[in-house]
Amino acid sequence: MYRTHNNGQLRAADINKEVTLSGWVQKTRDKGFMVWVDLRDRYGITQLIFDEERTSKEVMDQCTKLGREFVIQVKGTVIERESKNPNMPTGDVEILVSELLILNESKTPPFTIEDETDGGEDLRMKYRYLDIRRKPVRENLIFRHKVAIAVRNYLSTEGFIEVETPYLIKSTPEGARDFVVPSRMNEGQFYALPQSPQTFKQLLMVGGLDKYFQIVKCFRDEDLRADRQPEFTQIDCEMAFVDQEDILNVFEGLTRHLLKEINGVEISEFPRITYDQAMAKYGNDKPDIRFGMEFGELNKVTQHKDFGVFNQAELVVGIAVPGGNRFTRKEIDKLIDWIKRPQVGALGMIYSRCNDDGTYKSSVDKFYDQEDLAKWAEVTDAKAGDLICVLSGDKNKVRTQLSALRMHLAEELGLRKSDEFAPLWVVDFPLLEWDEETERYHAMHHPFTSPKPGQLELLDTNPGEVKANAYDLVLNGNEIGGGSIRIHDKKTQALMFDYLGFTPEEANAQFGFLMDAFQYGAPPHGGLAFGLDRLVAILGGQETIRDFIAFPKNNSGRDVMIDAPAPIDAKQLEELNLAVTLSKK
Secondary structure (H helix, E strand, O other): OOOOOOOOOOOHHHOOOEEEEEEEEEEEEEOOOEEEEEEEEOOEEEEEEEEOOOOOHHHHHHHOOOOOOOEEEEEEEEEEOOOOOOOOOOOOEEEEEEEEEEEEOOOOOOOOOOOOOOOOHHHHHHOHHHHOOOHHHHHHHHHHHHHHHHHHHHHHHOOOEEOOOOOOEOOOOOOOOOOEEEOOOOOOOEEEOOOOOHHHHHHHHHOOOOEEEEEEEEEOOOOOOOOOOOEEEEEEEEEEOOOHHHHHHHHHHHHHHHHHHHHOOOOOOOOEEEHHHHHHHHOOOOOOOOOOOOOEEOHHHHOOOOOHHHHOOOEEEEEEEOOHHHOOHHHHHHHHHHHHOOOOOOOOOEEEEEOOOOOEEEOOOOOOOHHHHHHHHHHHOOOOOOEEEEEEEOHHHHHHHHHHHHHHHHHHOOOOOOOOOOEEEEEOOEOEEEEOOOOEEEEOOOOOEOEOOOOOOHHHHOHHHOEEOEEEEEEOOEEEEEEEEEOOOHHHHHHHHHHOOOOHHHHHHHHHHHHHHHOOOOOOEEEEEEEHHHHHHHHOOOOOHHHHOOOOOOOOOOEOOOOEOOOOOHHHHHHOOOOOOOOOO
């Protein structure tokens, strides 16, 4: 037996017990006649004591050879600590060691394995197996486990069946690029790794499993924006004989369950807004509603003077920054520089101070009087002491720019509190979005999304106005889940493929199996998929998903620990009938 107890277990009630412990050496303190060692495992730390008056010379000699991260086993007696440590669960006791066995020696680690480490992110990713020994990383992975168990328990109680779907599938156009896998047994042909189990879960509904879920890996070969991973995990769910309201109710329930079970927080309200409202009020489709600063559209109260910048703009829009009148001119100039960065792309910013005496001071006082500026304050709901920030230009661009500024200011002002949770449903997304590059419409979600009832006919006359029977669940400014009611009959699905530019032959080659299945009594169905990585991070009070993934990739999609992706040897290429040609970029 390597251990009778773990290193976070022993208390004062265990004094005088003979115990065996195993773990890693956290650190040693050598006073010559007495040596203390902190022994660590995933459960905690126990202090060991080696005393030349009570410990054999052989064991004393051994303990002086111990280095950081040595793996050892000790036997000894639990005794009361003279200097108790109230900050440690085991701080009332220590182990007087009688036997010591070095199970494995360790090189000096490349960074300190402590809560506050001296290792940068790149170094810690290279030695991730060492980083996992650190308490913050270890606790994040345990936290992820607890969330996954809570999900499984809830969905199982609600009658869902967990079903595994294949990883080696057919490449289909669903948005992002596929990762492809060559088949040795089928020369010149390739599998793809699934971007989601979309068609398989629909087939499970055809098969009569009316409540399916799966915690599943998904893969997308796309350029990685901040905090994305090429492989990520979904809580994938599908239900048959349901409408949108049924699905929203079930997954509101799951979200409430997780917030209460994991965070001890009870949420009563799940507001719902349309996509159009979200874009008009917040400038994006995943708004953080924990704070105000809703957009106020100012066209009517600004485009009546000789200020050409506003007069020529498609949209003039502003936000009221709470307490922002205290900003110095230097701080405001810094904000203007921030929004002019290429990542945001604004050309400038107009502002108006809301003074405590009810007057206003604007950067465009030459064009707008006090009565005009009072209307700005009314539209943006600005109060005395606030600062009104105004952008103008192309509607879509300026909304995106002001949304970025709103979130930046919220971070700077400490308005995005990690222990506050504000869920929100965004509904009625556009079914299609226009792509300037290809000059045609693409599915905003995926080609299996159903239009809202009664809107199918609009596809002929005004396709851009058709609303999807789709919905996203937003939590604290992050999309944590999204889904839709699916098309479930062959005729409508064929029509959708036609509008998306597929020929009948292309649609049959890509999705013939699904179209065939719809001919055998497919029930009405729909679903939702949560992004588990993001959900866990938010519930854990953070927004960086890498912190909750055991072996993450970097922003280039590389695993620097195992050095992947990597070339394969010539023999493997020959077996797969492949030749590699490197681009000249």
